[in-house]
Amino acid sequence: MQYLTTPEHCFEQITDFSYTPHFLQVDDNEGGLLKLHYVDEGPKDGDVVLMLHGEPSWSYLYRKMIGPVVAAGYRVITPDLIGFGKSDKPTERSDYTFQRHLDWVRQVIIQLDLKDITLVCQDWGGLLGLRLVAEHSDLFARVLAANTMLPTGDHSASEAFLNWQTFSQEVEVFPVAGIIKGATVSPLSPEVLAAYDAPFPDETYKAGVRQFPLLVPTTPDNPASQDNRLAWESLQQFKKPFITAFSDSDPVTAGGDKIMHKLIPGCEGQAHTTIEQGGHFLQEDKGEQLAEVLLTFMNANPL
Template sequence: MTHQAWTHHEAVINHVRLHYVQAGPEDGPLVVLLHGFPEFWYSWRHQLPALAAAGFRVVAPDLRGYNRSEKPPGVAAYRLRQLVADVRALIVHLGSPTAALVGHDWGGVIAWAAAMRHPEVVSRLAILNAPHPGAYRRELRRNPAQWRRSWYVLAVQLPVVPDALGRLLRVRIGALLRRSSVRPDAFTDEDVRAYIHALGQPGALTASLNYYRALLRFPGDMPLMPIPARTLVIWGAQDVALVPQLSEGLDRWVPHVQVERLPQASHWVQHDAPEVVSRLLIDFLT
């Protein structure tokens, strides 16, 4: 998939071949966009041209295991420590001492951890519907609704469930995305075909589910340390997987946090409200 607003690249990053898309001026401040499950770089199709037009050098990788990036075997290859190392190595590869990280869903989990483990390379941090680990643990302790919404994290640990989920996701991804979004036109037929193509790459479904397996097998990879970077949290309030309380009380761990709640957006906040999300990001990063 091509577009005049961006270019495609590949490089060996942290010993894994990653594909990424780049837009904007080479000498602009670096912004790295990290997608979530079950997406790929295309998750940022609205924000890439908007941020580039604002003067940023924008890079959106396919995370390891997704779409055109390499898919190393085994669960341990997808532990959070490795995913964070990918991000840090990508910033080094791009020749910048620091970058602003923007992450959605799993990309947000990685961005939270990167800002804790490597604060020296994260100039600013923006999170879209991805729980801070401290807030997530808090809500699991006190909020039964979050346990009910987190059923799939436990389900993929079972031997036969991931294959069944994978088949369902591959066949029904368009319906699943549209049913859980707020805007009926958030995902066009062209978008759905792109997602089906990305998930259809050999090994992509197994790799994407290994993120969840590794999360529980290597819990020590998720740090809980203060984040010094200025942080923006954009939260779609109609998230079917994450309770809205996860966007509250973050200043305990993130002293310089700004929270923007969008009541008419879902978990797919950058798709439901692309113009609003792009404006919030540009204002925050400028």
């Protein structure tokens, strides 16, 4: 598999994300290895909080949450998906599949020997994270889902998502920072926008961000649809604490929280909340508030 590695100098101007980088080697499924970057902060023996980002962001998205959660005594791990952030970026769009990404994140859990995980997932972090919860429910202790869903393609996608899907394929230059800006409510500084663009020096690094919108199951015959259906069967048996914290200004995932409340037993009795004045990337708009929701949830549901 051919891949690119974003030069480290591309990240040198980022001043609000000074965490020590860590790397794992993950199997590329073609006989080679890819380098996967992750942040690992807090006590190594602390309860694990695994924060999974989505499209087209990276672990930088969680910078407002990492500090407060670590300060509360927890170990926070935030990987960059392959193709994103400081992780290696395969150059062919065909290299990106739902199953491969699932296996790559699974390798993070296996190699770091993570157990009793509290999952925080948003966007594609939920598509991957909820599948892993379904397939390895014994490894997960709690789940916080924000602006995400696990689609099977059996129901029509929202108009907002279909418009996004079309845009992502037709736009000549994929505007990573512009997408983040357009899906947040609060204004973003030039420095923050530059941080989201940093992993992608030019279009050759963007095969993953281009392909991800097409991997979301929007039809019943999508390659991931049947496995996602099976995952829902498992999630309907998941009784461990599960909370939703969707925002009020995200047309793409609106209503997904109500589906989870209805289908996932662990949602019962939890203090589900709606984050006000939050866009799709609510970690950017309201990261500190989301961290408070998370800590309150964990305190109310101790291991």
